[in-house]
Amino acid sequence: MSLPLEGPADFDHQRPHLLQAARDYLDHYQKIIRELHQAGAGGRRVVADTTHMFDVLITTLFEAVAADLNQGRFGKCTLIALGGYGRLELNPRSDIDIMFYYSGRDRAYAEKVSERMLYLLWDLGLDVGYSVRTQQDCLDIVEKDVTARTALLDSRYLAGDATLYEGYRKEVLTVVFGRNSQAFIRAKIEENDKRLQKYGSSVYLLEPNIKEGEGGLRDLHSALWVAQVKYKAHNLKDLVIRGVISERERQEFEDALDYLWRIRNELHYLTTRKSDQMQFNHQEKIAEFLGYQNSRKGLAVEQFMQDYYYHATRVEHLSSSLIARITQQEKPSTHALGYLTRRQIEAGFYILRGELRVSGPEIFRRDPPMIMRAFFLAQRHQAPLSLELKGLIRDNLGLINDKVRRDRTMNEMFFEILRSPRDVGKTLRVMHHLQFLNRYIPEFGRIFCKVQHDLYHTYTVDTHSIFAVEEVLKLRAGLYRDKHPVLTGLAGDIEKPELLLLAVLFHDIGKGEGKDHSNKGADMMPTIARRFGLNREDSRRLEFLVRHHLDMTHISQRRDLHDEDLILQFARSMGMSENLKMLYLLTFADLKAVGPDVWNDWKGMLLQELYEKTYQVLEKGDFELEKRSEKLRKRKRNVLEALTEEFDPRMVREQLRALSPRYLMSYRSAEIVEHLRLSLGRGKRTLALHVEHETRRGFSEVTISTLDIPGLFSKITGVMAANGINILGAQIHTRSNGEALDILQVASSGGSIENPQKWQRVEEELTAVFEGRAQVGELVAKRRPPAFMTERPRPRFPNRVDVSNEISAQYTVIDVFAHDKVGLLYTITKTLKDLGLYIGVAKISTKVDQAADVFYVQDIFCQKIVQEEKIAEIKQRLLTCLDDG
Secondary structure, three states: OOOOOOOOOOHHHHHHHHHHHHHHHHHHHHHHHHHHHHOOOOHHHHHHHHHHHHHHHHHHHHHHHHOOOOOOOOOOEEEEEOHHHHOOOOOOOOOEEEEEEEOHHHHHHHHHHHHHHHHHHHHOOOOEEEEEEOHHHHHHHHHHOHHHHHHHHOOEEEEEOHHHHHHHHHHHHHHHHHOOHHHHHHHHHHHHHHHHHHHOOOOOOOOOEOOOOOOOHHHHHHHHHHHHHHHOOOOHHHHHHOOOOOHHHHHHHHHHHHHHHHHHHHHHHHOOOOOOEOOHHHHHHHHHHOOOOOEOOEOHHHHHHHHHHHHHHHHHHHHHHHHHHHHHHHOOOOOOOOOOOOEEEEOOEEEEOOEEEEOOOHHHHHOOOHHHHHHHHHHHHOOOEOHHHHHHHHHOHHHOOHHHHOOHHHHHHHHHHHHOOOOHHHHHHHHHHOOHHHHHOHHHHOOOOOOOOOOOOOOOHHHHHHHHHHHHHHHHOOOOOOOOHHHHHHHOOOOOHHHHHHHHHHOOHHHHHOOOHHHHHHHHHHHHHHHHOOOHHHHHHHHHHHHOOOHHHHHHHHOOOOOHHHHHHHHHHHOOHHHHHHHHHHHHHHHHHHOOOOOOHHHHHHHHHHHHHHHHHHHHOOOOOOOHHHHHHHHHHHHHHHHOOOOOHHHHHHHHHOOOHHHHHHOOHHHHHHHHHHHHHHOOOOEEEEEEEEOOOOEEEEEEEEEOOOOHHHHHHHHHHHOOOEEEEEEEEEOOOOEEEEEEEEEEOOEOOOOHHHHHHHHHHHHHHHOOOOOHHHHHHHHOOOHHHOOOOOOOOOOEEEEEOOOOOOOEEEEEEEEOOOOHHHHHHHHHHHOOOEEEEEEEEEEOOEEEEEEEEEOOOOOOOOOHHHHHHHHHHHHHHHHHO
16 A cells, blocks of 8 residues: 655645645545455454554655754654554554654744644544653653553554664663563553453453453453563563463464454444454344354344453453463462462362462363362362362363263262352352353253344353352352342252252253253253153152243233132142242343343232242142132121221221222232222312332332223323332222222332322323323323434334233233333333223333233223234234334
8 A cells, every 4th residue: 555645845835736635545445454354364464554544644745844944854753653552453443542742852843743643633533542752751651550551562653763762662662571570461451451340341241342341452461461561571572482371372363363354343333433352233244244144043133242252251261261361370479387288189180379289181181070070179168279280171171072971970969069058150250151061061052152133142152051050059058138038048948959050050951952951951851850760750840940940920910810710720830848949030031140130029019929929829738819708798897896986887897899800819908998088088070199119128008099081091001100100000990980990019110109299190180081181192292302313223022912801800911022112011001992992900011121911801891802803903003102102
């Protein structure tokens, strides 16, 4: 490449021509480089060509801006590339970091050159990081600023006085590489830790930052900077020459850089400004660019991200291994007595410097199950595996075949690891990190780095499974004793805790096989159980837990827990209380490990209600429900006694006669008393509203008493949406005397809603809407954000409506799956009202941005909807309203 420019005699006169020539040059060569990239050029090639393009531009501009200054051809100033530009690593939208370095006498000259250069570069629309410094300036920042010192490590001569640069190399770079290397290494590692805290300390983040996140470019750079300072090396080749890394490791570093650069190049081309975070819409386009296609393996984007996460784990391993190697040597030579003493713990294994080591590499070749022994001993002695031992395990994974997997001693050690009271999660993480789990349990290898392209699943499937195991371990250790006492008690009461941990580890293992993962995973359990040597009872329980691991979530969040037939049916499916206990623990762990915003106390309350109701049925043994008639009579007597002193007994009896048996069976006597107190106290007012705050559980319960009107619940949902109140669940009771009692569980993003002014406004707006003085649709419209504030694209699944008459004996059940938005519930309930349907129960569930709402409905005659034509109309009208909004 060359830039067709000549240095002008009069810079101010020639500047417009210079700028236009530079702009033409950039347009021409940027187009060529992008075409190379689109044609399949590797990341390294595009980065090298981009860097060279800017080298030609910048060096030519430097000559041009300095040509008419009367201090020789270049004066006493040299232009130096720093940072990524200094490393020859420019991506399409990277910052260009340069330094104007001058001798102390030539400040005016350096400032004039830098001013001309920078205004040209800025006018070209380039992001330029710059500094104007002397030797002393550089030496000062070496002492004070670790980030600036790091940038100087990657210095490269561009243009200007070559003799001055040679002096810089001797007087400044020698100090940069040599001064206080231990302090620099410690500072870089601390800086690295802070970076990961900011950008995410897990390789498997939903929308990873390809530069700053774990497993990204900065991991590689950090390791190389530390190595450069420690060994006074300027590049990977120097590290090979000095024996720090092998030729194979050098190739792995270069391959990792090439892979990340290619993705980053495409990411930069996709965005109008520099961005290093792979957002969902970017992931889909990058997958398409790289040639991934939807197939039986999964969506193209999921296949791409699985490969990305796999490469990210390799990057993290490469960088952390090199840093560990260096920091091990950086440890001070004076230690507590015994730290440097080799302590033999059994044949072939010893502890030195607090780490577990082996006597020689042949130990695993002679006896492959000894690999499991290494993990077992590391856990027992709380001694981490040494760097050499980790490498040895990785190198010998190929020895683990079917015969080794069935080895009785190996499997017994694995179960001992799971039974241990400490470090179970840490040990499983190390097994996973070294990819030992993938070899030992091949089925688990099928979910390694497996991605689900949605906002709900924050982590890859394998990582989520290990996090879920750790949630059970926290329960077992009593860390949730105050918040989850029932679950904590159950965790300590499980007969075989290691079997529960296996079920948790394997609950999503079927996701490696496509859809219907619960059944596909369960079908794998007999094979895995035989390999482990489990007996038939344990094998069947493991299969049961994996097959049913979604049941409690589904039923508690999307079914009517007041339906006794439903509880009875679920209890029968459990068979025995031990299955129920383990499934409850597994469900909790699964939800807690999905992501930070998935679990909440409302879901926890629903789960506990389902568990307790089912447990009561199981403990009776005969599955017989209590006599309804006697229970109803007793409940009515209790309510009457509680209210007769406050209200006219005849009025109370009239209210009791209007209550349905289903309502009376659903609430305790004390709750019914409060509901009737609200209704009887309403008098001639349009409505009475009462709010109770479940602060600890994170929601508020709103009870509304009013006269029934068409579309009542739709109007309520609209007013709630207009006030930014999320409805979690609703029980809707219409009495035979024409009165309605609606009970809603609601929350805001911060939990319960305890602002009295807000509830006063809600009551006023509900009254206005019920009386026809306000239009609920207008209130909702005001709440919706304008079009320019819509969120960036995110993965969306098609809207879906399912209608069933099998779930409930009294109601037709409608499941609605849709993209969540302001007023969605109002839109749905208004459509149901327009269809002539009455809602008895509503269960509202949102998975981050995907709503899964359930409505128990009847027609105007209080019957199920059974006509096929009507069911088809319901589906079509709901889908239309969801699509149109």
